[in-house]
Amino acid sequence: xxxxxxxxxxxxxxxxxxxxxxxxxxxxxxxxxxxxxxxxxxxxxxxxxxxxxxxxxxxxxxxxxxxxxxxxxxxxxxxxxxxxxxxxxxxxxxxxxxxxxxxxxxxxxxxxxxxxxxxxxxxxxxxxxxxxxxxxxxxxxxxxxxxxxxxxxxxxxxxxxxxxxxxxxxxxxxxxxxxxxxxxxxxxxxxxxxxxxxxxxxxxxxxxxxxxxxxxxxxxxxxxxxxxxxxxxxxxxxxxxxxxxxxxxxxxxxxxxxxxxxxxxxxxxxxxxxxxxxxxxxxxxxxxxxxxxxxxxxxxxxxxxxxxxxxxxxxxxx
Amino acid sequence: xxxxxxxxxxxxxxxxxxxxxxxxxxxxxxxxxxxxxxxxxxxxxxxxxxxxxxxxxxxxxxxxxxxxxxxxxxxxxxxxxxxxxxxxxxxxxxxxxxxxxxxxxxxxxxxxxxxxxxxxxxxxxxxxxxxxxxxxxxxxxxxxxxxxxxxxxxxxxxxxxxxxxxxxxxxxxxxxxxxxxxxxxxxxxxxxxxxxxxxxxxxxxxxxxxxxxxxxxxxxxxxxxxxxxxxxxxxxxxxxxxxxxxxxxxxxxxxxxxxxxxxxxxxxxxxxxxxxxxxxxxxxxxxxxxxxxxxxxxxxxxxxxxxxxxxxxxxxxxxxxxxxxxxxxxxxxxxxxxxxxxxx
Numbered sequence: 164x165x166x167x168x169x170x171x172x173x174x175x176x177x178x179x180x181x182x183x184x185x186x187x188x189x190x191x192x193x194x195x196x197x198x199x200x201x202x203x204x205x206x207x208x209x210x211x212x213x214x215x216x217x218x219x220x221x222x223x224x225x226x227x228x229x230x231x232x233x234x235x236x237x238x239x240x241x242x243x244x245x246x247x248x249x250x251x252x253x254x255x256x257x258x259x260x261x262x263x264x265x266x267x268x269x270x271x272x273x274x275x276x277x278x279x280x281x282x283x284x285x286x287x288x289x290x291x292x293x294x295x296x297x298x299x300x301x302x303x304x305x306x307x308x309x310x311x312x313x314x315x316x317x318x319x320x321x322x323x324x325x326x327x328x329x330x331x332x333x334x335x336x337x338x339x340x341x342x343x344x345x346x347x348x349x350x351x352x353x354x355x356x357x358x359x360x361x362x363x364x365x366x367x368x369x370x371x372x373x374x375x376x377x378x379x380x381x382x383x384x385x386x387x388x389x390x391x392x393x394x395x396x397x398x399x400x401x402x403x404x405x406x407x408x409x410x411x412x413x414x415x416x417x418x419x420x421x422x423x424x425x426x427x428x429x430x431x432x433x434x435x436x437x438x439x440x441x442x443x444x445x446x447x448x449x450x451x452x453x454x455x456x457x458x459x460x461x462x463x464x465x466x467x468x469x470x471x472x473x474x475x476x477x478x479x480x481x
Numbered sequence: 482x483x484x485x486x487x488x489x490x491x492x493x494x495x496x497x498x499x500x501x502x503x504x505x506x507x508x509x510x511x512x513x514x515x516x517x518x519x520x521x522x523x524x525x526x527x528x529x530x531x532x533x534x535x536x537x538x539x540x541x542x543x544x545x546x547x548x549x550x551x552x553x554x555x556x557x558x559x560x561x562x563x564x565x566x567x568x569x570x571x572x573x574x575x576x577x578x579x580x581x582x583x584x585x586x587x588x589x590x591x592x593x594x595x596x597x598x599x600x601x602x603x604x605x606x607x608x609x610x611x612x613x614x615x616x617x618x619x620x621x622x623x624x625x626x627x628x629x630x631x632x633x634x635x636x637x638x639x640x641x642x643x644x645x646x647x648x649x650x651x652x653x654x655x656x657x658x659x660x661x662x663x664x665x666x667x668x669x670x671x672x673x674x675x676x677x678x679x680x681x682x683x684x685x686x687x688x689x690x691x692x693x694x695x696x697x698x699x700x701x702x703x704x705x706x707x708x709x710x711x712x713x714x715x716x717x718x719x720x721x722x723x724x725x726x727x728x729x730x731x732x733x734x735x736x737x738x739x740x741x742x743x744x745x746x747x748x749x750x751x752x753x754x755x756x757x758x759x760x761x762x763x764x765x766x767x768x769x770x771x772x773x774x775x776x777x778x779x780x781x782x783x784x785x786x787x788x789x790x791x792x793x794x795x796x797x798x799x800x801x802x803x804x805x806x807x808x809x810x811x812x813x814x815x816x817x818x819x820x821x822x823x824x825x
Contacts (some may be wrong), residue, residue, distance in 0.1 A: 446671075
């Protein structure tokens with residue numbers, strides 16, 4: 164932290180206003196750190212009885228039994244990671260397409276409406292996505308699922324992912340809804356940074372006879388990859404913690420099924436569903452421990468993103 | 482900067498003081514609890530505000546949530562579809578009495594099947610929710626329904642994802658009639674469900690059953706009627722097939738003899754009687770014994786109003802709830818007098 168405002172004529176009046184201002188901004192910055200640590204510590208503290216009671220088994224057990232007061236966090240952790248990963252698999256190519264279209268291919272009169280529409284998509288509250296998912300998307304998806312089962316189901320290995328009765332509610336539905344929710348974030352970051360690519364570079368490539376695809380793949384993406392990866396991780400961060408939309412469509416079942424069409428659950432969905440009804444101390448502690456795990460996962464994703472960005476920057480130097 | 486901080490602190494302090502001041506406002510009664518009673522309670526609250534200009538603010542967060550809130554002293558009354566044991570009440574300084582009678586009904590989404598046309602018995606219902614019976618054309622269902630055309634389709638069970646008194650009463654009934662259920666699942670507000678999809682609240686289960694073809698769930702009767710859902714008939718303890726109706730709930734509740742109970746502790750599941758609906762329940766009101774007399778009096782005035790007022794009772798019937806019989810109401814009033822020291 165800088166201790167002195169640099170390059171400033173230290174007149175008595177500017178001194179008077181600068182010091183309190185600097186201290187005030189310092190306080191707000193420190194406040195964020197304090198809050199972050201305080202939240203992590205209080206989650207761990209409240210969740211500690213569960214960690215102590217079940218030990219490492221809390222992370223690897225799938226036994227969620229409120230009657231016997233036994234809890235295991237594996238199925239919500241699994242559901243959180245799986246639904247977020249599938250959402251990324253869907254959202255990244257789509258976002259890339261949107262960003263390339265807007266920056267390179269769209270006629271000028273179309274750029275603004277498409278960009279605005281995406282920004283508006285980002286502004287829709289997640290509970291709306293959840294309701295839309297349950298009442299419109301799920302029935303439509305239930306109609307599509309028998310097709311998935313009959314066409315992809317017989318493939319050895321991969322087919323296991325597409326078994327079970329067509330419900331329209333399940334891990335795959337939740338992933339789809341999540342992907343729709345994170346596309347605006349990822350695509351708008353991609354678009355912003357694609358626009359930052361120096362026109363000189365692009366024009367030179369076009370001048371050498373490169374196609375649009377070659378320009379995007381060999382010029383724009385290498386130039387912007389750090390920011391693109393950052394945008395993808397921002398989307399992942401949002402997907403991991405998303406609560407309401409997922410709760411509506413994931414099925415809220417404490418189970419780990421091979422099939423993506425089967426219901427599952429996620430950490431945030433479990434918290435939203437069960438917190439107000441957690442009547443025993445161990446139940447409540449287990450939910451708070453789940454909250455701590457979600458905190459750690461999100462934190463790990465951010466650290467991973469930072470490490471990857473650093474690596475990318477280093478390799479650029481070579 | 483110090484000054485700025487002290488101003489901030491002052492504002493925060495004022496805000497924290499303002500909240501209890503609001504809660505203590507005598508013209509507002511705060512309550513929380515089960516979703517099963519919510520449709521009728523919200524109607525009563527609106528009518529009570531109109532006639533007595535006292536506002537009742539009820540949060541339908543689930544029975545377990547209501548119990549937790551009243552234990553934490555954050556609400557003036559709570560509602561639970563699961564009665565608390567007398568020793569639990571004593572330990573937490575709570576009083577408990579019934580408010581209204583509810584019926585819990587299985588609801589299905591099967592094309593071409595009319596409400597009440599499908600017949601199930603307790604054991605079959607337990608097997609369906611345990612996943613032992615997985616298809617609609619299972620011999621056990623066929624045997625009960627020789628005339629219903631049953632598809633060769635998977636049964637998808639829908640249960641509550643939140644802790645719920647509706648779940649408790651449903652599971653209590655299944656545990657009574659099925660040994661396998663009793664041994665493997667048990668009866669509580671949240672259960673280790675072996676299969677199926679979880680919906681939040683009665684409304685969540687109703688929505689899932691309506692969206693998913695081939696599904697079966699369980700909801701409070703009012704939700705089934707309001708959403709025009711296909712409910713099933715059940716075979717009761719006397720071996721008779723009954724459709725859910727106010728008369729069937731009344732028949733089951735007429736067996737209840739509160740004079741022998743402590744704190745009205747009674748679970749009505751699987752009552753005898755030819756016309757009795759097997760999953761009938763009392764939904765209970767919980768109040769604090771250590772709250773101030775004025776606060777309890779204000780709440781009891783509201784309760785006394787809906788237990789006695791003809792308009793309130795008609796509104797309950799219209800929403801498919803069974804009002805408490807007059808003998809029970811007078812028992813409740815005696816209880817208020819002896820336990821809370823309030824005569825109304």
